[in-house]
Amino acid sequence: xxxxxxxxxxxxxxxxxxxxxxxxxxxxxxxxxxxxxxxxxxxxxxxxxxxxxxxxxxxxxxxxxxxxxxxxxxxxxxxxxxxxxxxxxxxxxxxxxxxxxxxxxxxxxxxxxxxxxxxxxxxxxxxxxxxxxxxxxxxxxxxxxxxxxxxxxxxxxxxxxxxxxxxxxxxxxxxxxxxxxxxxxxxxxxxxxxxxxxxxxxxxxxxxxxxxxxxxxxxxxxxxxxxxxxxxxxxxxxxxxxxxxxxxxxxxxxxxxxxxxxxxxxxxxxxxxxxxxxxxxxxxxxxxxxxxxxxxxxxxxxxxxxxxxxxxxxxxxxxxxxxxxxxxxxxxxxxxxxxxxxxxxxxxxxxxxxxxxxxxxxxxxxxxxxxxxxxxxxxxxxxxxxxxxxxxxxxxxxxxxxxxxxxxxxxxxxxxxxxxxxxxxxxxxxxxxxxxxxxxxxxxxxxxxxxxxxxxxxxxxxxxxxxxxxxxxxxxxxxxxxxxxxxxxxxxxxxxxxxxxxxxxxxxxxxxxxxxxxxxxxxxxxxxxxxxxxxxxxxxxxxxxxxxxxxxxxxxxxxxxxxxxxxxxxxxxxxxxxxxxxxxxxxxxxxxxxxxxxx
Amino acid sequence: xxxxxxxxxxxxxxxxxxxxxxxxxxxxxxxxxxxxxxxxxxxxxxxxxxxxxxxxxxxxxxxxxxxxxxxxxxxxxxxxx
Numbered sequence: 001x002x003x004x005x006x007x008x009x010x011x012x013x014x015x016x017x018x019x020x021x022x023x024x025x026x027x028x029x030x031x032x033x034x035x036x037x038x039x040x041x042x043x044x045x046x047x048x049x050x051x052x053x054x055x056x057x058x059x060x061x062x063x064x065x066x067x068x069x070x071x072x073x074x075x076x077x078x079x080x081x082x083x084x085x086x087x088x089x090x091x092x093x094x095x096x097x098x099x100x101x102x103x104x105x106x107x108x109x110x111x112x113x114x115x116x117x118x119x120x121x122x123x124x125x126x127x128x129x130x131x132x133x134x135x136x137x138x139x140x141x142x143x144x145x146x147x148x149x150x151x152x153x154x155x156x157x158x159x160x161x162x163x164x165x166x167x168x169x170x171x172x173x174x175x176x177x178x179x180x181x182x183x184x185x186x187x188x189x190x191x192x193x194x195x196x197x198x199x200x201x202x203x204x205x206x207x208x209x210x211x212x213x214x215x216x217x218x219x220x221x222x223x224x225x226x227x228x229x230x231x232x233x234x235x236x237x238x239x240x241x242x243x244x245x246x247x248x249x250x251x252x253x254x255x256x257x258x259x260x261x262x263x264x265x266x267x268x269x270x271x272x273x274x275x276x277x278x279x280x281x282x283x284x285x286x287x288x289x290x291x292x293x294x295x296x297x298x299x300x301x302x303x304x305x306x307x308x309x310x311x312x313x314x315x316x317x318x319x320x321x322x323x324x325x326x327x328x329x330x331x332x333x334x335x336x337x338x339x340x341x342x343x344x345x346x347x348x349x350x351x352x353x354x355x356x357x358x359x360x361x362x363x364x365x366x367x368x369x370x371x372x373x374x375x376x377x378x379x380x381x382x383x384x385x386x387x388x389x390x391x392x393x394x395x396x397x398x399x400x401x402x403x404x405x406x407x408x409x410x411x412x413x414x415x416x417x418x419x420x421x422x423x424x425x426x427x428x429x430x431x432x433x434x435x436x437x438x439x440x441x442x443x444x445x446x447x448x449x450x451x452x453x454x455x456x457x458x459x460x461x462x463x464x465x466x467x468x469x470x471x472x473x474x475x476x477x478x479x480x481x482x483x484x485x486x487x488x489x490x491x492x493x494x495x496x497x498x499x500x501x502x503x504x505x506x507x508x509x510x511x512x513x514x515x516x517x518x519x520x521x522x523x524x525x526x527x528x529x530x531x532x533x534x535x536x537x538x539x540x541x542x543x544x545x546x547x548x549x550x551x552x553x554x555x556x557x558x559x560x561x562x563x564x565x566x567x568x569x570x571x572x573x574x575x576x577x578x579x580x581x582x583x584x585x586x587x588x589x590x591x592x593x594x595x596x597x598x599x
Numbered sequence: 600x601x602x603x604x605x606x607x608x609x610x611x612x613x614x615x616x617x618x619x620x621x622x623x624x625x626x627x628x629x630x631x632x633x634x635x636x637x638x639x640x641x642x643x644x645x646x647x648x649x650x651x652x653x654x655x656x657x658x659x660x661x662x663x664x665x666x667x668x669x670x671x672x673x674x675x676x677x678x679x680x
Contacts, residue, residue: 017650020643024618050639214661215638221646 005029010062011375012389014225023054030058036066037239042093043069044077046104047218052228059232063241074216075104081132081139089139095238096136097145097231100129101194101218102152102172109166118165126178133182133189141469144189145234148176150198153207187447187468190234190396197230198223229391237396243372244346245295246286246393247337249355250307250328252378254286254318255279259310260302270315278380283317285384290322294393295344297325299336299353304328333360334367352392354383415491426594429524432489434595436525438532441475441482448496449484452515457554459516459526461547461561466513479504481536485529487520487595494520498529507543509533514547514561521557527592530565534588546570547580565591600678602626605652605671612647616640629666644670652678 006022007029009015019026039060043049053069060067070091072080077098080088107125109118129146136144149172161167176195183191198206201223208220219227236242251258256268256275268276269283290296296318300307307328311320320326325343327336333355341348348370355361356378365373374386387393415432422428441449450468457463466474474480485498497517502509516526537545547562549555559578563569567580606626614622617635630636645664649655654677656664664670 017647021612021615021647025615051642210656210658210661211642213658215642217642221642 007058007062010058010225010229012229012386014229016222016225019055019058019225020051020221023058026058027061030061033064036061036064038066038068039094039235039239040091041067041069041235042072042088042091042096044072044080044096044098046075046077046098046100047212048074048216049099051217051221051224052099052219052231055225055228056231059229060235063232063236065235065239065241077104078128078132081135093140093142095143095145095235096140097192098132098147100147100149102149103212103218105149105171105175107171108168109171111166113166115165122171122174122178125175126182129179130182133186137186137188142188143238145192145231146179146189147192148179148195150194150206151203153203153209190238192227192231192234194219194227194230197226201226233391233394234396237394242394242396243294243352243392244350245297245324245340245344245352246289246387247297247299247340247351247353247371248286249333249357249360250298250300250302250310252356252380253354253383254283255310255313255316256380260306264309264313267310267313269313275380276315280315280317282380282383285387287317287322289387289393292393292395292398295324295346296322297327297340297344298323299327299333299340301330301333302328332363332367334364337364337368337371352387352390354387356380415489418491429594432491432523432594434487434489434523435599436488436528436595436597437486438483438529438597440536441471441484443475445484445496446471446475449499452496452499452517453513456515456517457552458518458557459521460552460555461514461558462512462550463552463555464513474501481509481533481540481542483529483532483536485516485525485532487523487525489523498525500529500533502533502545504540504542507541508546509537509540509542509544510546511548524592524594526561526565527590528595528597531588531590531592532597534584537584538588543584545582545584547582549578549580551576600675602671602675605674606667608651609648609667609670609674612644612651616643616647624667626668626671627666648674654678 006018006026009018009022010026041056043053049071053071057067057069070088070093077100081096105125106128107121109121113121133144133146136142151172152168155161155167155169157164157167161169162173163170172195179191183189206220206223208217211217211220248254251260256279257266259267269279270276271280286296298307298311307326308320311318325340327340329336333353337351337353338348341351348368352372352374353361353364354374354376355364356376358378361373361375364371372390372392374390376383376386418431419428422431446468450466450471453471454465475482480501480503482501483499484496486496487494494517497520499513499515500511501513502511516529533545545567547565547567549559549562551559562578562580562582565582567582569578570581571579606624610622610624613624613633614620617633617640622633630641641664645656645661648670652674654674656673656677660673664673
C-alpha cells in the first residue's frame with residue numbers, strides 16, 4: 001500500500017480543512033525531495049493574499065517549483081507597479097501575479113449614464129489595468145498572471161443586471177472580455193479565470209462577507225485552495241511541467257463491463273444505455289485532449305487479442321490507431337507503464353494513469369511514485385471531473401502549430417504515397433504545386449518563430465537559442481535581416497517552417513540563425529529562402545554573405561549546406577565549425593525553380 | 600461540552616496551526632505568549648475552530664476573539680444555543 005502523506009490532501013478534491021491547518025507540516029513533507037527549479041513570484045493583491053501565497057507555495061512545491069515570494073502591501077497593486085519600486089526591482093520577479101477581484105473595480109455606472117458614457121467608463125477601467133500590464137512589460141519584462149473578475153454575490157437589478165448597460169454584471173462581462181483581448185495580443189500574459197472558478201464553486205460559497213469585512217479576504221477560505229491550485233496550473237504549464245501522456249485502463253474505465261467476460265457485444269459503449277452514454281462522453285473528452293496534442297496509451301490486464309476486440313467495437317470514439325502505445329498483457333501495470341514511457345521517450349513524471357480499480361491505483365503509486373494517479377473512484381461520470389479539475393494537461397497557450405501537429409503528420413503520409421508514383425524527383429516536386437510566403441518577421445508569427453528556433457535540432461546551422469524577448473528585439477533592429485518562410489502544397493499547409501536571421505556589419509551580412517523544420521526537408525525550400533535572402537541583401541546594399549556552421553551531435557545533415565548554396569569555404573575547424581562566404585554577383589539567378597514565392 | 604474539553608480540542612488545533620507538537624495552552628494564553636500568533640495565524644485558528652466545532656462566528660464575535668479564554672467562553676456559549 002502506498003504510504004499516506006498529508007501532502008495527498010493537495011490532490012483534487014482538495015481537503016481544504018487539512019490544507020490550511022497542516023500547511024506547515026505539508027510543506028516539510030514536500031521539501032523532502034532532491035531537485036526543484038527556483039522561481040521568484042511577486043503577488044500584488046487588491047485584497048489580502050497571505051493564505052493564497054502559502055497554499056500556492058504548497059501546490060508549486062508539489063510540481064517541483066520552489067518559489068520565493070514578494071507580497072505587495074495591502075491593496076497596493078497599482079502603486080507597486082506604476083511608481084518607482086526599488087524593492088520589487090531588486091526582487092527581479094519571474095512572474096507577477098495580480099490578485100484583483102470584483103472588489104477592486106474602481107468605476108461604477110449611474111442609472112442615468114448614456115450608452116456613450118458607459119462605454120467610456122468601461123474603456124477607462126480597462127485602460128487602468130492595461131497601464132499596469134504595459135508598465136510591467138516595460139520595467140520588469142516578466143510573465144504576468146492576472147485575475148479576471150468574478151460575478152458579484154448580489155444584483156440590485158436582478159436579471160437586468162446581465163444585459164442592461166447599467167448593470168454591474170454587464171460591466172464585469174465587458175471588463176473580462178477586454179482582459180481576454182489583451183491576453184490574445186500579448187505573449188507572456190495569462191488570465192487566472194476566477195470568473196469560471198467562482199461559478200464552478202458557487203458564488204454563495206465563494207464570497208464570504210465576514211472574512212471580507214474582518215480580514216479583507218475577497219475569497220472565502222474554502223475557495224483558496226481551488227484558487228491557488230488554479231494559479232499553480234498556469235505556472236507549471238508555463239515552465240513545461242504539464243503532463244504529456246494519458247494512460248488508460250480499458251474495462252470499466254473507457255467502457256462499461258469486462259471485455260474478457262462479457263464479450264464485445266455486451267460492453268457498455270455508444271448511445272444505447274445511460275451507462276454507455278457516460279462512457280462515450282468520457283471517450284470524447286479523452287479524444288478532445290488528444291486534439292490538444294496529448295498522447296494516449298493503454299495499460300490493461302487483458303489478453304491482447306481480446307483487448308483489441310474490445311477497442312475495435314464500432315461504437316468506440318477512441319480507435320486503436322489513437323494510442324501511441326497499447327499494452328494488454330498480464331504483467332504488472334507498473335512494469336507496462338515503464339515500458340510505455342520508454343517507448344515514447346518521455347519521463348514517468350509526464351504520465352497520468354487512469355484506472356477504476358483502487359488496488360491498481362495504490363500499487364501504481366507505491367511502485368512508480370512519479371506517475372500521477374488521480375483518485376478517480378469507480379463512477380464513470382466523475383472521471384472527467386478529476387482530469388479536468390486536476391488540470392494535469394492544461395497548456396499555457398496554444399500555438400497554431402501544436403493544434404495542427406497531428407494533421408502535418410497525416411499529410412506527410414499522403415505525400416509519401418504520392419511520391420511513389422513519380423519516377424523523377426523533380427517531377428514530383430513540380431506536382432506538389434508548392435507556394436511559399438517568405439517575408440520579414442511580423443509580430444503575429446513571433447511566437448511560432450521563437451518555437452521553431454528553439455526546437456529545431458537537425459536543420460539548424462548554428463543551434464543558437466533565443467528568448468522571445470530577444471527575437472522581438474531582433475525583429476525591430478534595422479541592422480538585421482530576419483525572414484520567415486511558410487510553405488503550402490497540394491496536400492495542405494505546412495505552416496511556418498523556416499527562419500533566417502542575419503546581422504549587417506558594413507557591407508557583410510552574417511547569418512546568425514538558419515533553421516528549417518524537418519517536415520519540409522528535400523523540398524527546395526532552402527533555395528527559395530536563399531533567393532529571398534539575396535534579394536533582401538541587395539536592397540540593403542549588402543555585398544557579401546557570411547555563413548557559419550557549428551557542429552552538434554544532431555545537425556550533421558547541414559554540414560555541407562553552404563557548399564550546396566554555392567558558398568566558398570573561408571575557414572574550417574575540423575569536426576567543429578566552418579565559416580563560408582558568398583559574394584553576391586551582379587546577375588543573381590534564382591536557385592529555386594519549383595516553388596512559387598510570394599505569388 | 601465542558602470548558603476543559605473545549606480547551607483540549609483547542610490545544611490540538613493550536614499545535615497544528617503553529618506546527619509545534621508540544622505546545623501547551625491554558626485559559627490564560629494570549630497572543631503575546633505565542634510568537635507566531637499574528638493576525639494571519641488568527642485567521643487560521645478561527646477557520647480551524649469553526650470546522651472543528653461546526654459553528655460560525657458572527658462578524659461581531661470575530662472582533663472579540665482575542666485570547667484563549669475568549670475562545671473557550673464563546674465556543675461554549677455558541678454550542679449551548
